[in-house]
Amino acid sequence: MIINHPLLGPRDAQEFTYLGDAELLNRPYWLSETALQQFHEYLYLRDNPAGTHRELWFHEQGDRSWLVVTRDTGTHEIQNVELARDVALARRAARTAGETRG
Amino acid sequence: MHRLQSRTPLGAAAARSDTIGTLTIAEITDVALVSVSARNDQEPALRAALATAVGLDLPEVGQSATADDLSAFWTGPSQWMCAAPYEGGEVLCRQIKHHVGASASVVDQTDAWCRFDVSGAQVFDLFERLTKAPVRSMAPGAACRTGVEHLGVYLWCQSATHWAVIGPRSSAGSLHHALMAAARSIC
């Protein structure tokens, strides 16, 4: 497969290591009352769709960036590629803007 | 000057050079390498510091830049590898840290890498056997990280017929062997 790295352009997937569902970016809050349950779901429960999937790839033989790749698991068509750091920062900003800590 | 003698990555006292057909594969051991990573929100300050201190404009993705005998190539987001003639352990590292101060993390990488400069008319045919990087469309000054025989290396185009291959030091023997075998294939 070819992954269109946002900075480097198209690169062979062989240069990358695959981790899994990008939900791994949403690490639960450790002091939450239901932390144990949340971490269990975070780590072990997956939707595993036949279709569009957001997933994490590590550019090991490239610039060592983590990427969030939106890929169709049935056709392998890759619809979007973002720097994971940007995605993570955006989620943080959204969460901080929208939430009130309880 | 301290009394420890240095060894090349291939384990010899002096750098070696091999010629196969019209290709030359020359071991380069007198270039210091220093990794520079901008700290959070400090990239503008880092760029300014180096531009001011030594006239070096840090390059964009996939490129390199040179000011006098100091070069830098892009290695990752807000990260570059600087190269200059070797003047002793950690010398370049301290110089650069002095220039950039708190705007970046600076780490000596000189002895983490080995370097083989490949030159000759057939360099593209050579790299076709070794790497998936699109070398034929890379212009002088371009630099990228890619794989060669399971090793992560930097390819740095010095000119159309002169390329630097920078690989992990401990695997210098394997990298050199791969370059030589590919050269024999095509020459």
Add this chain to the structure above:
Amino acid sequence: MTVAGAPLRNRLTGGLIDRDQTLNFQFDGKTFQGHAGDTLASALMANGVQLMGRSFKYHRPRGLLSAGSEEPNALVELRRDGRQEPNTRATVAELYDGLEAQSQNRWPSLRHDMMAINDRFSTFLTAGFYYKTFMWPKAFWEKLYEPIIRKAAGLGSLTGQDDPDAYDKGFLHCDLLVIGAGPAGLSAALTAGRAGAQVILADEDFRFGGRLLSETQALSDLSGADWTAQVLAELDSLPNVRTMMRTTVFGAYDHGIYGAVERNADHLVAPAAGKPRQTLWRIYSKRAVVAAGAIERPIAFENNDRPGVMLAGAVRAYANRWAATPAASVVVFANNDDAHQTARDLRAKGVAVPAVVDVRPDAPRIDGIEVLAGARIVNTRGRLGLGSVTVQLANGQTREIACGGLAMSGGWNPNLGLTCHQRGRPVWNEDIHAFVPGGNLPAGQYVAGAAAGELSTAAALRSGAAQAIAALADLGMAAAAPELPEAEDAAVAITPFWQVAGEKRAWLDFQNDVTVKDVKLAHQENFTAVEHLKRYTTLGMATDQGKTSNVGALAVMAELTGKSIAQTGTTIFRPPYTPVSMGALAGRAVGQAFHPTRLTPSHTWAEEQGAVFVEVGNWLRAQWFPKPGETHWRQSVDREVTQTRKSVGVCDVTTLGKIDVQGTDAAAFLNMIYANGFAGLPVGKVRYGVMLREDGVAYDDGTAARLAEDHFVVTTTTANAALVYQNMEFVRQCLCPEMDVQLISTTEAWAQYAVAGPNARKLLQKIVDPDYDLSNEAFPFMACGEVTVCGGCPARLFRISFSGELAYEIAVPTRYGDALMRELMDAGQAFDVRPYGTEALGVMRIEKGHAAGNELNGTTSAANLGLGRMLSSKKDYIGHVLSQRPGLAAEDGLRLVGLKPVTPVQSLPAGGHLMAAGGPVDAAHDQGYVTSAAYSPTLGTAIALGFVKRGAERMGEQLRLVNPLERQELLVEIVSSHFVDPEGEKLRA
């Protein structure tokens, strides 16, 4: 054997062979002659050889069916010894002087094959027979049936000798990959090349031209070969076009990536020194045009598999391109107009054509050749070579016609394998009665010419240009069709006809010996879906992927089920299109070069000492350093341990991962990745740390040294260096992107040596420059700092101990590592310093009770390791929450302990399990297991580390250590894992 200079028996005039180059070759020990341009098949044919193989199951005598890589019958072993390759198609083996070939699948010879007995038992060897036989008695399977089947099964043989040749890998990038250099491919390549696109044109053959080389029709006023040469000359003059002959594009992979094999030296006796035999190319194409042509299909009738029965298009290819005929007299059997051309071409070359048998009542006439319309072939004679065919005429009468060859044609199938490699499904086309590529092609792939169902030469030329234009337009490049020559543009005239009804066997799949009877059996047993039909009968599962058999068989099934062929559908294909050698797939990564070798800075020095090395991942590490006179490794290892604990030893520990961590949030970052706290670590100190996985299991341990407020060096185990680095980047970029921290590996940048033993400080004081105070007060246990050595070389010193002795680790830039080791050995002579390797390192850490990879085995928690108190409750870190799960934190869980045999022994079985001193030995009574064991020269017995339930509370208790696999059982006592210096006095000296 022929008289020198005399023409070969079945050689014709003309052809694209070079009669000035005569080549000698051997087949089954006999010597023959051929010419440059011949294949092994055409040369054998010209010499009058018809019998070339024995079929897979029934061992029926077989000859050539085709003239291309779809050949199912003429599989031979080429070459000898380490270069021998089985199952090579004689039809694509380019002839060279000195070629040696052997037939396969027969014993003792091709003419007299004992295994032909199988043919007599064919009634019992029908499809699926192995599901129904060899079942009883059960015991007979392993002892009798399987060995017999194993001997009888398979095609070809391997010599078991090393392949002496080198194989390259390569990577190419292009705008347009054109697969196939027949009329469609040449037209496409010319169009795209003139437009300035980066083009690669590849063909599996050793000449470009495809079908143009085998047909007699002109392209304007040029022969097919001459027009091809003209186009090729122009293509080779364009710097943006790369032509690749002898190159099979074997697979269409995701996103325009294609796999191809270039046969660099298969047409030579051996590759020149240093040159590869084959090259495996990974081609990155933006767009691709599949111009792979079409493959003819046979007709099924009784005994349609005899040597001499061939495909009609192939017969005229042999006549026109290779100037060879299978026999002096050839009958044609067809359901279409195209096959009639074979009759005309043979007659033109002086070969007798007694009749053209055409199943169509309205078959057209041919000047000078009898056409039997509405007739069919019902049988053939001639076991080792065709002698005659039996024709049933339209009026029902039969006629036997003597002939040595039969050219049959059931029509042409577009060669669409590559369009299916990503599960594209072909669709049935009623106009040409064949499957054509369907809707979902691989991304960026276009199909042109016969492969797309455009079967005339003119259509192929037009189609190639049109597809190239469309492909380039997609890339934003403008292109124009070249002026194309005038070429034949015959419409397809065919009446579908799949089998001649009969009682005896009629072949569909020649390579796997599948007949119409087998399809009927499959239907009878309800395996009617094409995918079931395939697996039940093994049709299409041979090395030819059913190229000449798939469609014929599913058509028979369609007739049986009463469905249309469109409804029946077809199986598809997966890569590789034709077999790819393992050597090509391996490339240069064989033998020593299988993976890169990583050498430590002291490697050369260690070699000089005669060290024995061990592979640790890609690293070579010294395992022990035998002294002259030592014959057994225990002598060396025991001595290294004893000497280190007595005075001082030096060990190269460069291989452990070192990661430089800097930034204003460096300490906070370490707090996140380690279970224990690092924020408060003072500058100039080192701390041992444990890393957990997010599920709470311990996965790596090491140290972090604080060189400055914002600067740490983290160490990891050798095995996990890359993984820890990757995980740290995950935390940095994905989980804590707001933290200001930067990472880089420095594993390779520093040569690092452990200096351990009571005299370690004294030795280092001779190396470290006098500016630095190494006294216990100034540089206590767990201190670290930047120093200089040997008159000013920058270095780092860490006072940490894996051995339990007074110990340091000294690091210098790698280029000085060799020199530093020599200095340490030199300066250490006064203390009788000895180098020690990984074995002694392992013994000492077991004696000290340090956990290592064996204990961090992926199932054990910090609590199991006795490190539960290290887990901070005050901060978030990876693994914090899930490490508190009851299963991982249980009070009565496994705990790391030491195990000492009650009676001293030389060795203990690591992996052995622990049972109570009395009672049953089974899983239900399992108390724990041994993780590490070694002979301890310090204690004079083997000792072990292991996990025992509630181990900390059971000190002194005796257990049985059992190893049922080798019937071992002995009593051990649970002791502290810190066998040596439990109070740590030596560490802090």
